[in-house]
Amino acid sequence: MENEHQPDNIPVVSLNDALTAGLMTMFENRHDLTQALAAAVQAAYQLTGCEHVFLTRYDQVMKTFSSVAWESSLNPGPVTLEQKFMGDSYLAKQMVFIADLSQYNYRLKSAVARLGLKSMIGIPLVDSNGLLGTLECFSHEPNFFSQEQLGQLSLLAKQAALFIEQDDHAEDCRLWAIENAFMHEVHASDQSAEGTLLYKLGKALGDLFAVDGIAVFGLEPDSQYDILQEVIAIGFTTQDVTTLKKSIHSSLLDKLLHHSDFINDGLFMKHNLSSSASEPKKVLTIAPVAWRKTLHGLVVYYRTKPISEAIQARVERFAARMIDYLASVLNRKALYNTIQRVSLTDALTQLPNRRLFDYIFTREFEKVKRGKQSLGLLLIDIDFFKDINDQSGHQAGDAILELLGGMLKNSFRSIDLPARYGGEEFAVILPDTDVKSALAAAERFREEVEVTAFAAGNLRLSVTVSIGIAIHNSRTGQCYCDQTAVLHAADQAMYRAKEQGRNRVVVAKVSG
Numbered sequence: 201m202e203n204e205h206q207p208d209n210i211p212v213v214s215l216n217d218a219l220t221a222g223l224m225t226m227f228e229n230r231h232d233l234t235q236a237l238a239a240a241v242q243a244a245y246q247l248t249g250c251e252h253v254f255l256t257r258y259d260q261v262m263k264t265f266s267s268v269a270w271e272s273s274l275n276p277g278p279v280t281l282e283q284k285f286m287g288d289s290y291l292a293k294q295m296v297f298i299a300d301l302s303q304y305n306y307r308l309k310s311a312v313a314r315l316g317l318k319s320m321i322g323i324p325l326v327d328s329n330g331l332l333g334t335l336e337c338f339s340h341e342p343n344f345f346s347q348e349q350l351g352q353l354s355l356l357a358k359q360a361a362l363f364i365e366q367d368d369h370a371e372d373c374r375l376w377a378i379e380n381a382f383m384h385e386v387h388a389s390d391q392s393a394e395g396t397l398l399y400k401l402g403k404a405l406g407d408l409f410a411v412d413g414i415a416v417f418g419l420e421p422d423s424q425y426d427i428l429q430e431v432i433a434i435g436f437t438t439q440d441v442t443t444l445k446k447s448i449h450s451s452l453l454d455k456l457l458h459h460s461d462f463i464n465d466g467l468f469m470k471h472n473l474s475s476s477a478s479e480p481k482k483v484l485t486i487a488p489v490a491w492r493k494t495l496h497g498l499v500v501y502y503r504t505k506p507i508s509e510a511i512q513a514r515v516e517r518f519a520a521r522m523i524d525y526l527a528s529v530l531n532r533k534a535l536y537n538t539i540q541r542v543s544l545t546d547a548l549t550q551l552p553n554r555r556l557f558d559y560i561f562t563r564e565f566e567k568v569k570r571g572k573q574s575l576g577l578l579l580i581d582i583d584f585f586k587d588i589n590d591q592s593g594h595q596a597g598d599a600i601l602e603l604l605g606g607m608l609k610n611s612f613r614s615i616d617l618p619a620r621y622g623g624e625e626f627a628v629i630l631p632d633t634d635v636k637s638a639l640a641a642a643e644r645f646r647e648e649v650e651v652t653a654f655a656a657g658n659l660r661l662s663v664t665v666s667i668g669i670a671i672h673n674s675r676t677g678q679c680y681c682d683q684t685a686v687l688h689a690a691d692q693a694m695y696r697a698k699e700q701g702r703n704r705v706v707v708a709k710v711s712g
Contacts, residue, residue, distance in 0.1 A: 219352045247353065386525065428498075486498055600663055
């Protein structure tokens with residue numbers, strides 16, 4: 201390299217001295233990749249004395265080059281593989297040495313061609329998996345670079361590639377560790393409540409993205425998405441959360457709910473949040489926790505420390521797998537709950553069916569048998585129900601059963617369990633209830649049924665019920681030997697009510 205090619209403001213430095221100093225500085229900063237790559241650029245700048253030095257990272261998935269360190273008056277932006285000058289050569293792991301760039305101007309972006317660049321060296325940064333990036337030097341003079349410089353720059357490039365590979369490996373290990381720990385934790389606790397699993401997702405994604413703030417909101421599909429409840433909110437004020445909820449409801453939920461297929465689209469959206477006029481806006485990233493067309497929740501996070509698009513895309517790929525995994529677990533839970541609900545619910549009245557009644561009643565009886573509590577049971581039978589079916593049709597009978605089921609849901613305490621016992625019979629389990637309270641509740645319900653006009657198509661039908669009551673009371677000594685005895689006593693009391701003229705309540709006497 202001839203001295204007249206060196207700009208006046210750059211001192212001539214021994215190649216070996218500049219290379220050694222550059223490699224040492226890179227090594228000293230090996231635990232900080234940004235500083236190590238900046239040292240590589242400075243060393244290349246000193247080695248060549250050229251006007252422009254760029255070190256780029258290549259995203260093999262997005263197929264884009266992004267500058268991460270440079271010494272230049274230019275402000276480089278990301279370019280695609282197709283846009284990258286000599287990109288195909290870099291992808292083939294070939295070094296580029298061009299003494300006269302004018303012959304390549306047709307391949308340069310017009311903005312770069314106008315800079316009057318005359319010569320260049322380009323060295324691909326590679327590892328066993330392919331292209332990691334490039335180290336490039338440009339000059340405004342032709343024949344500026346020497347083969348000796350090419351060899352020296354190659355050593356810098358190899359060291360930079362090694363540090364990038366090590367850093368990528370360490371980062372991948374970190375991301376894999378977070379992902380695997382999260383998936384193991386979800387697998388081990390997949391019977392936990394949905395909110396608990398969403399909380400675990402929020403904690404894991406907070407570590408994954410190294411966020412300044414993260415919030416996860418749960419949505420209940422059966423509620424038509426009216427319920428939006430945060431299960432975790434770190435780095436957000438109470439005002440932030442309130443504002444964010446309103447913003448999601450007003451502008452985002454409709455967009456999300458009309459999205460066709462979440463799992464295939466991997467949706468990450470940007471959203472601005474400002475809790476007050478005096479506070480700067482936070483640029484948020486929002487990702488749905490969704491399976492197919494079912495939305496289970498939303499992840500919202502922000503970070504102030506900038507990261508490259510390539511790194512952001514890589515971390516988001518890990519995050520997307522974690523979100524999809526949890527979404528599939530939540531979907532299975534929802535499906536299981538639906539199947540379980542269907543198997544334990546009477547289809548016509550939407551009350552618990554006999555199977556669920558038997559399970560709950562056995563559990564409640566064992567509980568009071570061990571303690572000093574009381575347990576009441578009502579058996580309810582619709583009077584002359586066969587005549588209703590025969591005279592008004594089975595559709596009318598079904599309408600009455602359905603309406604009576606609704607009345608039972610609304611007529612008793614939240615701790616009570618009304619159920620369809622079978623045919624035209626219903627049962628109500630009354631925990632911690634004595635005879636007086638059970639009788640009062642039964643009479644209220646009987647009177648309500650008596651004064652109700654049941655709509656069955658165009659018909660308005662009058663219906664009455666007969667009710668039998670059995671009470672197991674450990675405190676008073678009025679006890680039955682088992683739950684079957686309680687059921688039998690309530691059944692006998694109900695039939696005595698029918699024998700006595702129907703539309704009445706009869707309390708069973710304890711017989712053992």
